Amino acid sequence: MKKFWKAFAFVEDVTSGGLLFLGVTVIFYGVIMRYVFNDARSWVDEVSQYMIIWGTLIGTSVALRNNHHIKVDMLFEKFPNKVKYLVTLFAHAVGVSFGIFLIYYGGGLVKFTYISGQLSTDVGIPLFKVYSILPLMGFLLTLRFLVKLYETIKDNGQQWEAHKAERKVDLG
The missing domain is CATH 1.10.287 (Helix Hairpins)
Structure with missing residues (x-):
C-alpha cells in the first residue's frame, strides 16, 4: 500500500x-x-x-x-488536546463533505456542459473538459481528507503531545 x-x-x-x-x-x-x-x-x-x-x-x-x-491556530493552540482532537475530527469531516459536494455538483456541471455542447470562447475547447477539474479535485480532496481523518482517529490525539515536546526542545 x-x-x-x-x-x-x-x-x-x-x-x-x-x-x-x-x-x-x-x-x-x-x-x-x-x-x-x-x-x-x-x-x-x-x-x-x-x-x-x-x-x-x-x-x-x-x-x-x-x-x-x-x-489560523492561535486559538487552536490554546485548546486542551481533547478539544483539539474533536475540532480536527470536525474539520476533516467538513473537508470530506466539501469534497463530496465538489464531486456531485462539479459532476453536474460537467454533465450539463457536455449535453449542451458549450465551447470556450477563443479556442473552442469543450467546456466539459475544462470543468472536469471540479469533480477530480473533489475526489482528490475527499481522498486526502479521509486519510487525514483516519490518521487522526488512529493517532487518538497523540500528535499534539509530540508537537508540544518538539516546541519545548526548539525553545530551549
Whole structure:
C-alpha cells in the first residue's frame, strides 16, 4: 500500500507542477510572440489560464497531504488536546463533505456542459473538459481528507503531545 501512496503522490506532484510550469511557459511564449515578433496569439491567454488553474487546484491536494494549507491556530493552540482532537475530527469531516459536494455538483456541471455542447470562447475547447477539474479535485480532496481523518482517529490525539515536546526542545 505504501508503494501506491508513493506513486500517487508522485503523479500528483508531477501533474500539478507540470501544469503550472506549462502554463507559465505558454505565457512566456505569448509575451515573446507579442512583443518580439509582433504576432499575438489569441489562444495563449485561455490555454495558460486553464493550465494554471488546473495545476493550482490539483496542488490543493498536494498542500493538504503535506500540511501546507493556510490555518489560523492561535486559538487552536490554546485548546486542551481533547478539544483539539474533536475540532480536527470536525474539520476533516467538513473537508470530506466539501469534497463530496465538489464531486456531485462539479459532476453536474460537467454533465450539463457536455449535453449542451458549450465551447470556450477563443479556442473552442469543450467546456466539459475544462470543468472536469471540479469533480477530480473533489475526489482528490475527499481522498486526502479521509486519510487525514483516519490518521487522526488512529493517532487518538497523540500528535499534539509530540508537537508540544518538539516546541519545548526548539525553545530551549
